[in-house]
Amino acid sequence: MSKNSLYQYGTIGSLMAGAMDGTDTINDFLKHGDFGIGTMDGVDGELVVLDGQAFKMSAKGYVVHLEGEEKLPYGAIAHFHANHTFTIQDELDNEAVEALILDKMRSKNLFAGVKISGTFKKMHTRAMPKQEPPYIRFSEVEQPNFYADEIKGSIVGFYSPALxxxxxxxxxHIHFISDDQKFGGHVLDYVVEDVTVEIQDYANLIQDFPKEAEFLDTEFDYSNIAEEISLSE
Amino acid sequence: MSKNSLYQYGTIGSLMAGAMDGTDTINDFLKHGDFGIGTMDGVDGELVVLDGQAFKMSAKGYVVHLEGEEKLPYGAIAHFHANHTFTIQDELDNEAVEALILDKMRSKNLFAGVKISGTFKKMHTRAMPKQEPPYIRFSEVEQPNFYADEIKGSIVGFYSPALxxxxxxxxxHIHFISDDQKFGGHVLDYVVEDVTVEIQDYANLIQDFPKEAEFLDTEFDYSNIAEEISLSE
Incomplete structure (x- = not known):
């Protein structure tokens, strides 16, 4: 497909239901783009791919630059180029920023990439602690929270249609990495101060799957999955 | 992507919610495979693509061979080659046949293509009558049913994971076309007599979307969509 596709490896639903073993290497994942998010083997931390570089914010509170051989169970990635760009020089919270993005995106019925870079007045994240098999459900894991003030960095992530x-x-679904590569995580809420917002409208989605028996042969329990995702993400 | 991808144009959810305008031509759709199903502009009938030829079973009860310029709002298609093949020389109903297929497929967590060709003791189908804008919801359309006995033909369709x-x-989700190209439709139930079952395990899904404003700018109501699909399909 084109350079205007979003590539997703695994699904959030399967991850939530216990498909947490890392199966795709960062090197293979990076073949599909230079801009993305995900989590690592055993839901170990919060993955950010920015400008082709992969970083993990650990639940221990520090960021690791990934080498390439590490494996992930879930991630979404694309070749980033903006279709819409605007700046915000004002203290706006995440709800206000998201409303502006929804207004600029081509359609709520397409996937979109979102990059917000600059200075954030407040940033509140969390990061998943590494789990060991047999895995419990994602929604049952307790996750540490992290806070930063007056921090420079980038939000990286995606908008998915309701369906x-x-x-x-x-x-x-957005992650954060600071410019000094010391702070990051899954973004819960934030306040921007002086940022550039870039949006990419994707033409289509490539949905890929693990090929390992551990994924293929499991009967996942998806009975409450929509609620579990809403609560956990 | 590879020849082992399933390509889906539009979604069942959007179709159900009223995205019924034909937007992709049969010629463009056929670039993605030789084996598929779908519906035509205004949910006019039941599309079958078999061996690269596209047919529509109309709600009026006859089959049309499509020329290529006709447009569809929804379809799924792939380059068919079987990973698993077996024969059934016994009177088995659709539930029994589906149980055999689920047993042979590589995984319930991957998409699969299903082709069942030969002699069917009973075949029960329905076909959507063409709608005109403003469209009502798919689930509110009354659909005529069709019945055939001792009919030779092919079931064409796909298995999708629960998620x-x-x-x-x-x-x-399966459609039927008779060998004499006179009978077909969306399959409701059937009894096989002497058939060959072929299954293809897909590595991934390419999810494409209409690019027309009518799709991009509509706020679809998906509040009851899972039930509507289950009732209508």
Whole structure:
């Protein structure tokens, strides 16, 4: 497919239901783009891919630059180029920023990439602690929270149409990495101060799957998956 | 992507919610495979693509061979080659046949293609009558039913993993075309007599979308979509 596709490896639903073993290497994942998010083997931390470089924010509170051989169970990635760009020089919270993005995006019925870079007045994240098999459900894991003030960095992530809640997270699913590569995580809320917002409208989605028996042969329990995703993400 | 991808244009959810305008030509759709199903502009009938030829079973009860310029709002298609093949020389109903297929498929967590060709003791189908804008919801359309006995032909369709209910139909979504190209439709139930079953395990899904404003700018109501799909498909 084209350079205007979003590539997703695994699904949020399967991850939530216990498909947490890392199966795809970062090197293979990076073949599909230079801009993305995900988590690592055993849901170990929060993956950010920015400008082709992969970083993991650990639940221990520090960021690791990934080498390439590490494996992930879930991630979404694309070749980033913006279709819409605007700046915000004002203190706006995440709800206000998301409303502006929804207004600029071509359509709520397409996937979109979202990059917000600059200075954030407040940033609140969390990061998943590494789990060991047999895995419990994602929604039962306690996750440490992290806070930063007056921090420079980039939000990286994706908007998914409502109909894709289950395989993706409906709405915005965004991670953060600071410019000094010391702080990051799954973004819970934030306040911008002086940022540039870039949006990419994707033409289509390539949905890929693990090929390992551990994934293929498991009967996943998806009975409450929509709620579990909404609560956990 | 590879020849082992399933390509889906539009989603069942959007179709159900009223995205019924034909937007992709049969010629463009056929670039993605030789084996598929779908519906035509205004949900006019039941599309079958078999061996690269496209047919529509109309709600009026006859089959049309499509020329290529006709447009569809929804379809799924692939380059068919079987990973698993077996024969049934016994009177088995659709539930029994589906159980055999689920047993042979590589995984319930991957998409699969299903072709069942030969002699059917009973075949029960329905076909959507063409709608005109403004469209009502798919689930509110009354559809004529069709019955045939001792008929030779092919079932063409796909298995979708449970997590994809909403964008696809979870489980089996199958259409039928008779060998004499006179009878077909969306399959409701059947009894096989002497058939060959072929199954293809897909590595991944390419999910494409209409690019027309009518699709991009509509706020679809998906509040009851899972139930609507289950009732209608």
């Amino acid at each position: 894709f809640h289950g395989t993706s997270v409906a709405g915005f | 994809f209910h909403g964008t696809s139909v979870a489980g089996f």
